Amino acid sequence: MSELKKENIKQEVFDLYDDYAHNRIDRREFAQQLSTYAVGGLTVASLMSFLMPDYKGNIQVKADDPRLKTETVTYQSPKGGGSIKAQLAMPADAKKKLGGIIVVHENRGLNPYIADVGRRAALAGFVSIAPDALTPLGGYPGNDDEGRALQSKRNRDEMLEDFIAAYDFLKTNNNCNGKIGVVGFCFGGWISNMMAVRIPGLAAAVPFYGGQPTAEDVPKINAPLLLHYGELDTRVNEGWPAYEAALKKNNKVYQAYMYPNANHGFHNDTTPRYDKAAAELAWKRTIDFFSQKLA
Structure with missing residues (x-):
């Protein structure tokens, strides 16, 4: 480096x-x-x-962490990409059914950072699933440049169906209590917003710097929202005032935080856009939110 x-x-x-x-x-x-x-x-x-991201020195929870049971699973996405691979993780010593969290990657597939976030969520006491929407094209190829190129070949609405199918998969998991939330980053932030639109039974949604749904879609949202934005992320933030106005107009339950001097991608600890203070605060808020909504 x-x-x-x-x-x-x-x-x-x-x-x-x-x-x-x-x-x-x-x-x-x-x-x-x-x-x-x-x-x-x-x-x-x-x-x-x-x-460029540095995945070698920035993994917080390793794939073989003994505190977790981590495995690769496959589920069907009938309206999306067919068979989808995902990382499923949960505490190794779980004594009861746990809330479920879907972790949605950025615009480059299930890279090591997002897989790590999935394990962090499991370590916090949840059953997490982190799908790879690049599965139909061979999966995350091992570097982000090729991952972006592959993901650009997929239709984003079909990928949305893949993550909705992950919700259905978790619903039937014997270790899940049936209360399921979603957290996503960048592209995954948009997916998180859209899952709130599409899934009436979604228990919570946490978009990190995600694109917003249309004002026409906002009335369909039932899930409480926790939204994270970086102050310097002017591209994504342009859509926030209209989204907030629609949320207020429709009496939706939401909390939104704008992190000062933080860039788009501030939670990603593998790139220099990472803002440690903002990332740790946003993640604490996220886990606290899920603890309340998924119990």
Whole structure:
């Protein structure tokens, strides 16, 4: 990892990475535009290396953690991608049925960070399932660039069906008490919002910096919402005022937090966009929320 420090990088560089990470520019254009900021001994290569995720040193709960029972399962998504693989995790010493949490990945498949988040949720006392919407295309390919390319080939509404099917799968799991929530990040934040729209029995939804449903869809939401946004994430935040207005108009139950000076992706501890204080506070709020709604 480069010795660069987050505080020495201009916000425009993080905004540029956001464009790249969401397929608004390709790798070549990303490198070309980064060259503007490669000054004072910095190189384009060092900037790119600094911005890319580091999965080796940032896993909080390992896949073989003895405190958990973690396995790969397969379930059917009749309206989506057919057979979907997922990580299923729960406390190894569970003595009772537990609330269920669906963990929804970003726009690059079930990468190590999201799988880790699934295990964190299990360690907090839940049955978690973290599906890989790239399963029909072979699954997460081992790096995020290829993962984004693969995910762009899938229809997002079909992927929504894959995650709705995960809800149905958890409903019948013998270790789940039938109360199920969803937490998702980026693309997964949009999925979380849309699952609240689509699933009348959803017990809770926690979108992290997720795209918002239309005002016409808001009346269909029954689940209480906990929404997390980063102050510097202007692209996603543009849709929040209209969403909040619709939530208020329809008397929906929600809590929303805007984290100061935090970027899109601030919860992802494998990239320099990570904001430790904001991420830890948002995750504590998330677990507390699920503890209340899924008991």
